[in-house]
Amino acid sequence: MIVFGYRLPGMSSLLIWGILWEIIGQLKLTFFVPPLSKVVATLFDVIGTAAFQKALFETAYAFGAGVFFAIVIGIPVGILMGKNRLLDELLLPWVNVFLSAPLTALVPVLMVLFGFGMKAIIITTTLFAIWIIILNSRAGVKQINRSLVEMAHSFGASPLDAFFKIYFWAALPEILGGVRIGIIRAVKGVIIGQLLISIVGFGALFELYSANFLMSHFWAVLIVLFALAFTISEFLAYLERRVAYYAAKR
Amino acid sequence: MSQTKQAATGAGTAEFESAVSTRKISKNYKDVEALKDLSLEFPRGQLTSLLGPSGCGKTTLLKIIAGLLEPTSGEVEVNGKKVTGPGPDRAFVFQDFALLPWATVIRNVAFGLEMRGVAKSEREAIAEKYIKDVGLAGFEQSYPHELSGGMRQRVGLARALSVDAQVLLMDEPFSAVDEQTRRKFQEDLLSLVQNENKTFIFVTHSIEEAVYVSDQIAILLPRPSRVHEIIRPSNFRDKGVGNIRRDSEYLDIVDDIWESLRTYVE
Numbered sequence: 001m002i003v004f005g006y007r008l009p010g011m012s013s014l015l016i017w018g019i020l021w022e023i024i025g026q027l028k029l030t031f032f033v034p035p036l037s038k039v040v041a042t043l044f045d046v047i048g049t050a051a052f053q054k055a056l057f058e059t060a061y062a063f064g065a066g067v068f069f070a071i072v073i074g075i076p077v078g079i080l081m082g083k084n085r086l087l088d089e090l091l092l093p094w095v096n097v098f099l100s101a102p103l104t105a106l107v108p109v110l111m112v113l114f115g116f117g118m119k120a121i122i123i124t125t126t127l128f129a130i131w132i133i134i135l136n137s138r139a140g141v142k143q144i145n146r147s148l149v150e151m152a153h154s155f156g157a158s159p160l161d162a163f164f165k166i167y168f169w170a171a172l173p174e175i176l177g178g179v180r181i182g183i184i185r186a187v188k189g190v191i192i193g194q195l196l197i198s199i200v201g202f203g204a205l206f207e208l209y210s211a212n213f214l215m216s217h218f219w220a221v222l223i224v225l226f227a228l229a230f231t232i233s234e235f236l237a238y239l240e241r242r243v244a245y246y247a248a249k250r
Numbered sequence: 251m252s253q254t255k256q257a258a259t260g261a262g263t264a265e266f267e268s269a270v271s272t273r274k275i276s277k278n279y280k281d282v283e284a285l286k287d288l289s290l291e292f293p294r295g296q297l298t299s300l301l302g303p304s305g306c307g308k309t310t311l312l313k314i315i316a317g318l319l320e321p322t323s324g325e326v327e328v329n330g331k332k333v334t335g336p337g338p339d340r341a342f343v344f345q346d347f348a349l350l351p352w353a354t355v356i357r358n359v360a361f362g363l364e365m366r367g368v369a370k371s372e373r374e375a376i377a378e379k380y381i382k383d384v385g386l387a388g389f390e391q392s393y394p395h396e397l398s399g400g401m402r403q404r405v406g407l408a409r410a411l412s413v414d415a416q417v418l419l420m421d422e423p424f425s426a427v428d429e430q431t432r433r434k435f436q437e438d439l440l441s442l443v444q445n446e447n448k449t450f451i452f453v454t455h456s457i458e459e460a461v462y463v464s465d466q467i468a469i470l471l472p473r474p475s476r477v478h479e480i481i482r483p484s485n486f487r488d489k490g491v492g493n494i495r496r497d498s499e500y501l502d503i504v505d506d507i508w509e510s511l512r513t514y515v516e
Contacts, residue, residue, distance in 0.1 A: 145346070155366075246393070
């Protein structure tokens with residue numbers, strides 16, 4: 001962004017919104033919005049507490065496991081769908097249905113199937129993330145240059161070689177895009193899981209703070225969550241840029 | 251005329267040894283006959299061009315020889331062995347280069363060897379030699395998108411050479427590079443044919459290019475595809491690369507081929 005000829009660093013617009021937040025908070029228009037300075041002060045108080053660290057650990061664990069399964073299942077399934085017509089016809093309708101389905105409505109069913117523990121939360125997280133990863137991996141394989149496949153075949157590549165040395169790399173830019181969006185959806189999944197299935201982790205903190213009108217605590221945890229999701233997403237965007245040098249020239 | 255002409259099914263095939271022979275190859279795509287009863291002999295150590303209007307099935311034939319496509323009927327023999335799929339006795343040079351865009355030049359050149367399980371240090375040593383041979387020394391660590399079209403095809407050529415196959419299959423390898431680069435490639439190809447004891451099968455749609463580089467030109471005509479004529483230029487090959495395009499035999503053959511093709515070009 002360029003203002004009055006000065007080049008401002010990225011995300012400096014956040015500063016304006018932060019100031020606006022502070023003003024509204026100081027005006028005491030609503031208890032719902034405490035001043036940003038108070039939220040930040042609370043943030044530093046909260047971070048040290050055992051309750052927060054336990055919540056962070058529980059959330060990170062469920063999130064990490066959920067994303068892990070979404071990636072290790074989603075990418076191969078997507079690649080295989082892109083390669084195999086039959087598998088594609090079988091699975092594609094389901095992938096599209098689940099991608100657009102209101103997954104929150106499915107959570108009670110998951111509770112019946114998998115109980116009220118961590119397992120159900122992890123599965124919820126995976127379900128939020130996996131479909132877009134599958135679709136993007138599939139799209140990545142679909143656009144692969146046919147002569148690369150022929151080339152690998154003509155030099156005697158085994159199906160396994162073709163999978164790891166051609167298909168995976170050719171689809172990598174799309175795969176990373178899918179993983180990035182999937183991870184953003186997984187953040188949603190893990191919090192919904194923690195609110196609906198069993199009240200643990202950040203979900204429990206949100207529940208506790210909002211029930212007790214501890215708004216600055218509430219906002220502090222939300223800021224932490226946003227920051228974490230943003231960092232992960234930016235890291236993946238960075239990886240995407242790393243492969244951009246060949247993405248446009250396949 | 252000084253060149254020997256023979257009909258597709260005619261005699262006279264015994265005067266050279268065939269590295270590759272195709273016998274009564276037919277290829278149908280549903281109801282469309284892409285190739286019909288196509289028989290051709292490819293003499294060892296020589297360059298044979300497949301020339302014809304677009305849609306005459308020349309690339310299809312090349313891919314059948316490569317083992318990338320299966321013929322509906324008929325068979326291909328390479329050194330007396332029936333082709334059932336791609337094999338180490340053949341290497342392919344692609345029209346669009348088919349380089350791995352995420353891999354360096356040296357990895358691309360070594361790819362064929364990598365697929366054969368050659369150890370990394372060994373295959374990189376071999377790749378380095380061929381990178382130097384095709385004139386790309388110093389570009390080992392470059393990526394394909396950093397190279398010009400001509401340089402990319404040199405990478406494709408080095409990759410095909412590095413697996414040391416006896417038969418090189420080239421699918422319009424110079425059609426995606428500019429005119430000046432193409433001329434240089436054609437000259438380089440002539441010395442390659444002379445120095446390497448390999449059999450080249452070369453698909454092109456350029457009459458001049460076919461006559462310039464070939465020991466034998468197979469003219470294919472479409473609907474259904476068949477071999478119309480086999481031409482073996484005899485006189486100008488040894489006169490030096492600079493004199494070929496002025497040779498009267500060269501000019502006659504180019505004209506003759508155009509005469510027989512012009513009615514098929516729409």
